[in-house]
Amino acid sequence: MKRTIVLGVLLGVFIFAGVYAHAETVIKYAHWNALPQDPYNYVKAFEEKNPDIKVEFIQIPEAEYSQKLRSMAMTGTAPDVLCLWEADLADFVRAGWVLSLDAYIKESKELSLDDFIPAVKQLMELQGSLYGLPWCFATEIAYYNKDLFDKAGVAYPGMDWTWEDFENMAKKLTVESEGKVVQWGCDAIGFQGLWYSLAGTFGDAIVDQEGRFSMGSGTKEFLNRWVSLTNAKVVASPQVTTSGVVSADLFMAGRAAMAFNGSWMTSVYKDITDFSWDIMPLPKAKRSYSTLHTGFFAINARSEAKDAVWKFIEFCMSEEGQELINKAYSNPSARLSVLKKGYYKVEGPKGPRNWDAIERTAEFAEWGYVLLPPGLTFDIVKDFNAAVLGQMSVDDAVQQAIEKAIDILGEERVATE
Amino acid sequence: MRSGRAYLFVSPWILGFVLFTGGPILATVALGFTKWDLIGSPVWVGLGNYARLFRKGSEFWTVLRFTAFYTLFSVVFSVGWALFEAALLNSRGVRGTNLFGFFYFIPAVVPMVALTFAFQLILHKELGILNYALSLLGLREGPNWLVDPKVVVWVVVVLNIYTFYAGQMMLIFDSALKEVPKELYEAAEIDGASRIVQFLRITLPAISPILFFNMVTATISSLGTSFTLLYPLTAGGPGKVTQAISLDIYHNAFKTFRVGYACAESVILFLIAAGVSVVMFATSKRWVYYEV
Numbered sequence: 144m145k146r147t148i149v150l151g152v153l154l155g156v157f158i159f160a161g162v163y164a165h166a167e168t169v170i171k172y173a174h175w176n177a178l179p180q181d182p183y184n185y186v187k188a189f190e191e192k193n194p195d196i197k198v199e200f201i202q203i204p205e206a207e208y209s210q211k212l213r214s215m216a217m218t219g220t221a222p223d224v225l226c227l228w229e230a231d232l233a234d235f236v237r238a239g240w241v242l243s244l245d246a247y248i249k250e251s252k253e254l255s256l257d258d259f260i261p262a263v264k265q266l267m268e269l270q271g272s273l274y275g276l277p278w279c280f281a282t283e284i285a286y287y288n289k290d291l292f293d294k295a296g297v298a299y300p301g302m303d304w305t306w307e308d309f310e311n312m313a314k315k316l317t318v319e320s321e322g323k324v325v326q327w328g329c330d331a332i333g334f335q336g337l338w339y340s341l342a343g344t345f346g347d348a349i350v351d352q353e354g355r356f357s358m359g360s361g362t363k364e365f366l367n368r369w370v371s372l373t374n375a376k377v378v379a380s381p382q383v384t385t386s387g388v389v390s391a392d393l394f395m396a397g398r399a400a401m402a403f404n405g406s407w408m409t410s411v412y413k414d415i416t417d418f419s420w421d422i423m424p425l426p427k428a429k430r431s432y433s434t435l436h437t438g439f440f441a442i443n444a445r446s447e448a449k450d451a452v453w454k455f456i457e458f459c460m461s462e463e464g465q466e467l468i469n470k471a472y473s474n475p476s477a478r479l480s481v482l483k484k485g486y487y488k489v490e491g492p493k494g495p496r497n498w499d500a501i502e503r504t505a506e507f508a509e510w511g512y513v514l515l516p517p518g519l520t521f522d523i524v525k526d527f528n529a530a531v532l533g534q535m536s537v538d539d540a541v542q543q544a545i546e547k548a549i550d551i552l553g554e555e556r557v558a559t560e
Numbered sequence: 561m562r563s564g565r566a567y568l569f570v571s572p573w574i575l576g577f578v579l580f581t582g583g584p585i586l587a588t589v590a591l592g593f594t595k596w597d598l599i600g601s602p603v604w605v606g607l608g609n610y611a612r613l614f615r616k617g618s619e620f621w622t623v624l625r626f627t628a629f630y631t632l633f634s635v636v637f638s639v640g641w642a643l644f645e646a647a648l649l650n651s652r653g654v655r656g657t658n659l660f661g662f663f664y665f666i667p668a669v670v671p672m673v674a675l676t677f678a679f680q681l682i683l684h685k686e687l688g689i690l691n692y693a694l695s696l697l698g699l700r701e702g703p704n705w706l707v708d709p710k711v712v713v714w715v716v717v718v719l720n721i722y723t724f725y726a727g728q729m730m731l732i733f734d735s736a737l738k739e740v741p742k743e744l745y746e747a748a749e750i751d752g753a754s755r756i757v758q759f760l761r762i763t764l765p766a767i768s769p770i771l772f773f774n775m776v777t778a779t780i781s782s783l784g785t786s787f788t789l790l791y792p793l794t795a796g797g798p799g800k801v802t803q804a805i806s807l808d809i810y811h812n813a814f815k816t817f818r819v820g821y822a823c824a825e826s827v828i829l830f831l832i833a834a835g836v837s838v839v840m841f842a843t844s845k846r847w848v849y850y851e852v
Contacts, residue, residue: 209814210598210814210817213599217598234597237599381707382685382706383680383706383707391687517815518814519816522816525800528797529709529798529799534798535799551816
């Protein structure tokens with residue numbers, strides 16, 4: 144009997160020791176994108192380097208991402224590693240759901256704040272502390288069809304082109320046949336963010352330094368010009384936008400000489416084979432302006448494995464992690480030293496070639512409208528479209544935008560001119 | 561003892577109802593009196609959300625107007641279309657009706673998102689096949705189907721015929737029409753009644769309970785589930801021209817995070833649906849015949 148008890152105890156000790164020896168920290172990580180396949184799977188690469196940490200990946204569909212993360216955070220079931228959109232980051236900070244990364248980055252041998260694009264520091268100043276690190280970034284730029292420019296004998300836009308240059312080019316590149324436009328100087332605005340970026344070039348802050356909604360005279364000037372171009376049939380009529388994106392693309396169809404869109408469209412347009420094309424920063428009106436897009440890696444304040452979470456974030460932000468992420472999603476790194484390496488440059492047979500356009504844009508681009516609730520910005524765009532279609536005046540559309548902002552954000556978060 | 565056992569058997573349903581239907585309904589009503597952005601605790605605002613909904617100049621009036629328009633015409637159009645298709649399938653002397661039935665029903669089982677995406681392309685002003693076809697007929701500038709406010713409201717009504725419930729209604733009408741006694745038609749023919757008179761005097765009264773059932777379900781579907789058609793097709797635009805109340809609830813709750821406001825809208829939607837149903841049941845006594 145004694146022998147059995149001793150054997151039992153020994154067996155128990157061995158089992159316990161075995162389990163302990165293989166104990167690993169499990170952290171949960173959520174993202175709206177599926178994990179990329181090998182060789183770009185950055186989670187797998189991290190696990191191989193850190194066998195004591197296992198990352199449990201959760202994919203949340205993009206359309207539900209924001210509300211899902213909020214409900215998870217509210218019920219204490221949010222993942223340890225959060226990749227938060229700009230507007231959500233501000234709310235998560237306000238709710239105390241994410242940790243400040245100041246101490247972590249101070250001690251990091253891999254990362255330095257000086258190595259990030261300027262907008263990261265701006266956001267840190269706005270929020271009083273660093274709460275998230277951008278997993279990569281995208282911005283909004285201009286696209287042009289080189290073949291149509293050549294055919295019309297119009298010189299390509301330069302890096303410092305202005306709004307006047309854009310208007311003149313668009314007019315020269317518009318072609319009519321039998322009273323019908325067969326080639327537009329520029330496609331209608333396809334992605335909702337461009338309304339804000341282009342309005343920003345006319346001087347409106349969009350979101351000012353105190354984080355307040357700020358649109359007014361610049362937006363009016365931009366809208367009036369855009370309405371004139373649309374009425375003159377130089378710019379195509381607006382199309383329905385669901386989730387902020389149109390379903391058909393005149394630029395890709397070779398029927399619009401220029402288009403404004405997100406830099407992520409380079410990965411779509413790279414498959415174009417029937418005409419040459421390239422990219423440029425948005426034309427300058429009163430200033431150079433564009434919007435940045437990203438998701439911020441953040442640490443769930445309730446996580447029980449904060450150090451492991453930081454290890455994961457640090458890996459993702461390291462050159463090794465950034466190379467995998469940049470190549471997988473064709474988006475540039477927000478780390479200047481990695482950005483220069485150009486891992487994101489995935490070229491097609493006909494374009495793009497002028498990658499400086501994205502890097503130049505990163506120098507002046509701001510977070511802007513992405514810091515506001517997406518419902519508000521989407522609603523405002525619908526009114527801008529209505530103004531372009533002549534369903535309401537430009538002044539009314541802008542006034543309505545301000546009223547909507549007050550209604551949703553509260554008066555204290557809206558700057559009045 | 562016996563009743564205790566009965567309660568035991570129905571308890572899963574009761575539990576499910578309390579947890580997943582009754583509880584959320586009560587929570588919605590309660591949250592309608594609060595301001596809440598899914599962060600922190602809800603703040604009591606009393607009737608504030610209702611006051612904002614019905615204040616002068618509120619966009620909710622536009623939403624209500626479109627909801628009423630959409631519900632009325634989509635019910636008329638989809639019920640009428642389903643009945644028309646079912647009547648075709650029951651035409652005397654027509655062969656291959658099963659094949660026709662299959663083709664009539666197919667759009668109802670295509671996922672709504674795929675269907676609406678296809679229609680976005682078909683109805684595109686510049687690249688769409690519909691305007692291309694119209695140009696072949698000599699129309700130089702085709703309409704901007706999904707962006708012109710005067711046109712788009714009718715487009716979304718017409719596209720209702722492709723929704724699942726329209727297909728379902730056709731099947732129900734089809735089986736109801738098969739149940740109408742043939743002798744009635746034979747007697748009417750002997751009396752010299754035309755096909756239209758036969759349809760109005762025999763068919764419609766005979767299937768009136770089914771017609772009523774389909775109208776009630778179509779009304780509730782139009783009010784509540786218009787979201788599945790409108791969100792991917794127009795997202796409520798241009799402006800708020802096609803923003804039905806179901807879409808507005810989603811938008812306010814999950815895009816602008818005004819959960820209390822959206823809950824107040826949900827309560828209004830519930831009251832509208834209940835009110836319309838009561839009116840329909842009350843008036844049904846005049847035109848629904850349960851015995852032929």
